[in-house]
Amino acid sequence: QKEVEQDPGPLSVPEGAIVSLNCTYSNSAFQYFMWYRQYSRKGPELLMYTYSSGNKEDGRFTAQVDKSSKYISLFIRDSQPSDSATYLCAMKIQGAQKLVFGQGTRLTINP
Amino acid sequence: DAGVIQSPRHEVTEMGQEVTLRCKPISGHNSLFWYRQTMMRGLELLIYFNNNVPIDDSGMPEDRFSAKMPNASFSTLKIQPSEPRDSAVYFCASSLGMNTEAFFGQGTRLTVV
Numbered sequence: 001q002k003e004v005e006q007d008p009g010p011l012s013v014p015e016g017a018i019v020s021l022n023c024t025y026s027n028s029a030f031q032y033f034m035w036y037r038q039y040s041r042k043g044p045e046l047l048m049y050t051y052s053s054g055n056k057e058d059g060r061f062t063a064q065v066d067k068s069s070k071y072i073s074l075f076i077r078d079s080q081p082s083d084s085a086t087y088l089c090a091m092k093i094q095g096a097q098k099l100v101f102g103q104g105t106r107l108t109i110n111p
Numbered sequence: 112d113a114g115v116i117q118s119p120r121h122e123v124t125e126m127g128q129e130v131t132l133r134c135k136p137i138s139g140h141n142s143l144f145w146y147r148q149t150m151m152r153g154l155e156l157l158i159y160f161n162n163n164v165p166i167d168d169s170g171m172p173e174d175r176f177s178a179k180m181p182n183a184s185f186s187t188l189k190i191q192p193s194e195p196r197d198s199a200v201y202f203c204a205s206s207l208g209m210n211t212e213a214f215f216g217q218g219t220r221l222t223v224v
Contacts, residue, residue: 006153041217043115043202043218044154044202045215046214049212097159097161097166098159098167099144099156100156103154
């Protein structure tokens with residue numbers, strides 16, 4: 001079993017829809033949770049990060065962490081075609097350098 | 112700053128040949144990571160350095176893979192001999208100390224035929 005599980009999709013939704021992306025994990029020691037966005041033929045770039053449990057909002061993006069369920073989510077409101085990309089969750093243990101990534105979900109927003 | 116710079120962007124080589132991938136981290140960053148990305152396995156950490164010292168190379172798949180960081184501004188990942196199953200996109204990333212954000216380069220797309 002992988003430490004971090006993420007449905008690779010693909011996921012296709014119409015413009016303006018609310019998108020929900022999710023990851024589950026098995027290591028209860030993970031404390032930092034991140035979402036990276038990767039456009040085609042580019043490197044991943046950090047979109048959001050949260051520490052421990054709770055919600056974090058940044059514009060149209062909301063990240064949620066539920067440590068009791070070992071489940072994290074990224075919500076995208078009012079989705080735009082420019083949001084089309086692969087979204088990767090990543091996690092790490094406090095004090096550690098190693099990031100463990102999910103497989104990534106390929107998202108397409110249709111105009 | 113130009114960000115993390117990787118070269119070459121694309122590499123096509125024949126099985127059995129030596130391949131060297133290069134990375135220049137962001138100036139001032141003291142942690143450097145090498146990742147490999149494939150459709151099947153996603154993004155996997157191969158090795159990372161802290162202050163030019165290899166800290167964890169448990170992700171290096173075989174002895175055919177080696178990585179060096181001779182100074183704070185340069186690292187290489189070498190595959191010798193290369194095999195078709197090494198075909199992937201290889202990313203280099205750097206970060207500042209224990210800061211959670213790792214900045215990725217554009218990647219090197221390696222094809223071994």
